[in-house]
Amino acid sequence: MTHLARRLTAYGSALLLAFGTLTVMSAPSTAAAPAEELCGPGSAINFDRSAFPESPRIDNKWFPLKPGMQYTTLGTVTSADGVHEHKVVHTVTGLTKVIDGVTTRVMWDRDYADGELVESELAFFAQTRGGTVWLFGEYPEEYENGEFVGAPSTFISGLAKAQAGIAMPARPKTDTPSYVQAYAPKVDFLDCGTVFQKNQEVCVPTGCYDDVLVIDEYNPLEPPEAGHQQKFYSAGTGLIKVTAVGGADQEFMDLVKVRKLNAEQFAAVNEQALELDERGYEVSRSVYAKTPRAELDD
Template sequence: MTKGRILARLGLGFVVVMCGAFIGWSGAQTGAYCTQTADTLLDACKAGILDDAAVGKAVCINITEPKARTTCLDDLADSQDEAKRLCEGQHDTRLAACGVLGEGRYDPDFRPARFDNPRRPSNPNPYFPLGIGKHWEYRSATQVNTVDVVNETKRIAGVDCIVFRDLVFEDGLIHEATDDWYVPAKDGSVWYFGEEVKDFETFKGDNPLRPELVSIDGSFKAGRDGDKPGIIALASPKVGDVYLEEFSLGNAEDVTEILSTTYSYGHDPVLDEGVPGVLAQRFCAGNCVVTKNYSLLEPGLFARKYYARGIGTILEVENTGEVVQLVNCNFDRRCANLPTP
């Protein structure tokens, strides 16, 4: 789940610990594959700036009024400068990650034999329930986010994934609609094989006022256009583990670091920051997992996510100050009468 929803952004790059040999790195460590990838993506980012600038200039050329045309060109120049800074920021983050995480290729083995039937996993992960019919509702100051495990599967690269339907609403109108595709591995980890993202927007003055599809950015699918699956939940997380959630270069590159596997409220001021005490005390009796999530595409942003045993995600605290918290679920009595933002 991601993209302005419950899932968080910003990343360090490539995985450090990917369940040992189950994931694995390929290629000799003498090859600077990570740095080569970072440099190549910087070239791609710069090329994209030139392409966008040419289209933007063409738009400005077709504005008749001189003052408005000049404003258009000035705005275009400002946006180019901002885009260049973003490209450099992404590149710097990737290079820093390469220095910490190594230069190996990311090429996980996702043969079907490694995975379970998603409807009846033999080794279910207690921190990421997959049961059909489960429902979660989250709220922030401005949005309502519902997540449902629907009675559907999707076969991707020979692997059957369960479908999570993730909807975000603002002012009662749909803002994001996403299908996430997850599958349990036989070792107890849960893998993320992709997502179909639809972003909607409404426009003042429209009549009737209806959300319009404006973007599918962030959509990815293992086996398509070089995309590869990642892990959404480790079988046996340990503090310091870092693993890749998404691998769709230049499009979706999220990673997670394990910060705690024994969280309870009131023992760590850093992890308590922004956490509603009543919520944490309801779910975290020294056994909540706390992660830090990042995306290479948004340098400087991150979020802490809190997972409760038997429930899954209960809270996201972003470094922007936004808090997204669980307010209801349909399968556990602990979800009754939860506080709201």
Template sequence: MIGWTKTGVLLAVTALLAGATPLTSSAHAEHHHPSACPLPVFGPGSRYHPKIDPGDFSPNVTNPWFPLKPGRTLVSTGVKDGEKALDLFAATSRTRVIAGVRTRVVEDRLYLNNILEERTSDYYAQDRCGNVWYFGEDTAELDSHGRVVSREGSFHAGIDGAQPGVFMQAHPQLGRKFRQEWYAGHAEDVFWLIARNTTVTVPRGTFHHALRTAETTALEPDVLDNKYYVKDIGQVAELSVRGPTEQLRLVEIIS
């Protein structure tokens, strides 16, 4: 794995999952009105302000297209901007309250040429209909000495006009666009489903019936990525279509 031994990756994953102090307990929200989901499934933005009822959400994300099982890490490798890349995407047992909603904390680490380039804490929650929402992120870009040089893109829903976005539908619909996040001028990712039943091959294996999405942002209009999602795993590949070269493919799942 681009210069990493499997033992080295395991040690990095262990530190990633256990290194931070728990922010809150991992107790999940109690759901009321179980027979209906009052949340509209639209992306946020200047004309849409979702009414968020914390009781409608849980940090237990079980959506089969984007499951976040605490303790599981997806290991992907590839290339970004001409450099060898390793990405660790780890769902932790920790939760954090964002905009009144208890969210699951996911730690994401991107290494370029074996040097930690970016560390991010992502915050997800699932509504009672099974849709996954993205409530924010704390991200830091690092220099070769591990010093933070930028926190651009960080946002928390409910602060400075930022809103949560729909990250994955319970029942994905072809062609329907969603904002995954909304913090004007800082975080404006948009995605839509362009194919079902796609076959995708990555080092972890060949998968049929995968979802293929397109993702872009008004902040980088010349950039377009495709992402592939497999049931009961989540994202298995991210491939740039337009813009700087970025290719990440799933190598291993560590539970």
């Protein structure tokens, strides 16, 4: 039996995932807004390769990705077949990868349902000189009953009509247009973000925060009853909380651990992430195999 949850992936995007079975939400052709404004008026993707530096440095205060940092979020998923524990371990690696002409930082996420690994994913981020963080793609390997079953939801900006999107604005403000977080029509992936609230007070196991930014996320390809997801970010830390707003399948997650890996742990993480990257060339020959291989920072 499977249970559906919104997937907490790489700090940013939300996608329906059956732990063990991916459920793709196909949409009628009338469901999507015109391609240039997928998330509503003012949401046109304005991607400019020249806006990114040659070496990735992601220090946006709401979305800092410093190599060697690891964040663990823990919570529950409630669906038709009950309540299940959900844990995600997010690790900022020392790897970079060129995607769509931009050098990105590689993040490695491991997603567990009731203690069992259901997804191991590489996600790719870069920050403009102005401070906006972009998501350039994901390579998510899926597992069922401990066995690898494929990576059908892989998307890479610039390939198969996929487009990079904004993971976090440089200076998020309320009452501004929604923005596209990523768009990959071949795998029915479209996430939209809206700056919902600022200066909120939130307590989670790692502490209490009084400077919290709330981003409301949704997929316009899904029916309204699918609900939204809200993510809470603290300056200097990043993601600290995830909640569900409506919808039959609901996920609630809190940041429970933050640590800086020691040299030995960091080296092991980089080695495993490189192995995952290498495997992608066999698993996703039509998409991932068309990218340059990831490289370890000098």
